[in-house]
Amino acid sequence: RVVDRRFIMNDPEKEVFRKILRQCEIFYGIRVLTYCIMSNHFHVLVEVLEPKELTEDEILSRVAALYPVKFVIGLREDLDTLRDAGLSDLAQKRLDSFTRRMWNLSNFM
Numbered sequence: 001r002v003v004d005r006r007f008i009m010n011d012p013e014k015e016v017f018r019k020i021l022r023q024c025e026i027f028y029g030i031r032v033l034t035y036c037i038m039s040n041h042f043h044v045l046v047e048v049l050e051p052k053e054l055t056e057d058e059i060l061s062r063v064a065a066l067y068p069v070k071f072v073i074g075l076r077e078d079l080d081t082l083r084d085a086g087l088s089d090l091a092q093k094r095l096d097s098f099t100r101r102m103w104n105l106s107n108f109m
Helices: 011-028 056-066 069-084 088-099
Strands: 030-037 042-048
Touching: 011 030, 011 056, 056 069, 056 088, 069 088
Parallel strands: none
Antiparallel strands: 030 042
């Protein structure tokens, strides 16, 4: 529900919410089966997909669903810099900071 149960979700706000819902669907690996956005709350029926091993490109593609392109480019550069410095473990931990949020219903919500 919206704070104080106010009726604040008109068509423009509902469209923004729908876009965010779809972006989160991509990042989190949660399939939105159906939803209903009302003026002060929403309903959503989802399926939590089975976690799977992702390539770095797949992870970055999912990150791009939630973050600006500039951020993703910087992340890729940071990962390359870490690997070039012999810090592959640190690069993997950076990727893990994103993947550990995926397939998690609580984080999705």
